[in-house]
Amino acid sequence: MAGPVQSIERAAAILRLLAGGPRRLGLGEVASSLGLAKGTAHGILRTLQHVDFVEQDEATGKYQLGAALLHLGTSYLDVNELRSRSINWADALAARSGEAVRLGTPLEGQVLIIHHVFRPDDTLQTLDVGALLPLHASSLGKVLLAFGAASLDPPPEDGLAAYTRHTLVDPEDIDRALAGIREVGWGSEVQEMSMGDAGIAAPIRGHGGLVVGAIGLSGPVERICDPRGRPLPALTALLREAARAISRDLGAARW
Numbered sequence: 073m074a075g076p077v078q079s080i081e082r083a084a085a086i087l088r089l090l091a092g093g094p095r096r097l098g099l100g101e102v103a104s105s106l107g108l109a110k111g112t113a114h115g116i117l118r119t120l121q122h123v124d125f126v127e128q129d130e131a132t133g134k135y136q137l138g139a140a141l142l143h144l145g146t147s148y149l150d151v152n153e154l155r156s157r158s159i160n161w162a163d164a165l166a167a168r169s170g171e172a173v174r175l176g177t178p179l180e181g182q183v184l185i186i187h188h189v190f191r192p193d194d195t196l197q198t199l200d201v202g203a204l205l206p207l208h209a210s211s212l213g214k215v216l217l218a219f220g221a222a223s224l225d226p227p228p229e230d231g232l233a234a235y236t237r238h239t240l241v242d243p244e245d246i247d248r249a250l251a252g253i254r255e256v257g258w259g260s261e262v263q264e265m266s267m268g269d270a271g272i273a274a275p276i277r278g279h280g281g282l283v284v285g286a287i288g289l290s291g292p293v294e295r296i297c298d299p300r301g302r303p304l305p306a307l308t309a310l311l312r313e314a315a316r317a318i319s320r321d322l323g324a325a326r327w
Contacts, residue, residue: 096132099133125138151177174188176286215259216275221285238262262301271296
């Protein structure tokens with residue numbers, strides 16, 4: 073019987089290394105962590121990049137997991153399972169925060185809302201399940217973009233849609249916002265989809281640490297943010313706690 077293929081074992085080790093860390097890694101870090109020659113590590117990384125399993129930051133030259141892995145990594149995870157494992161935590165989050173909760177997954181360059189818990193008061197609300205939100209103008213979408221679960225299609229000739237004067241449409245502004253999300257572990261949008269509304273979101277991870285969805289709070293800006301337009305720390309803490317709990321239920325070892 074033939075033995076294991078060394079190059080595949082090494083590629084798998086590199087993917088596990090990138091999945092297990094909280095940040096991008098340089099070529100030297102990858103090579104030294106796995107005891108590989110730099111030339112060997114570079115060849116494997118270049119091949120993984122060619123098939124979109126790994127992405128390289130143009131500015132720093134460092135590597136992270138590629139968005140293509142999402143489609144493989146979530147093949148075991150039916151959307152209904154993601155929703156079913158999130159329902160109790162989403163209900164509890166709505167009750168504790170007093171705000172509406174939505175769960176989103178990437179779908180064809182947008183965010184598909186697969187679960188929605190109304191804000192627990194008597195205000196008139198519309199069920200958003202099945203709605204599609206733009207990646208660049210929603211907190212759920214920004215989180216999916218930031219952690220490689222989705223990617224922006226090439227923008228049309230007239231650019232990305234500006235829903236309000238606050239919507240980020242410049243690629244450099246979006247890149248800076250996504251970098252900030254990766255740094256703090258959650259994202260927000262303040263009056264970018266519609267004036268007077270705001271939202272915050274955090275990633276949900278499955279096996280291997282891959283982001284498979286996002287959970288978010290949304291509501292009037294004065295309820296989500298302080299007078300300076302910054303999301304309230306108490307709400308972000310509750311949100312991240314719920315995201316971690318769902319991730320644990322899905323088998324994530326880190327979040």
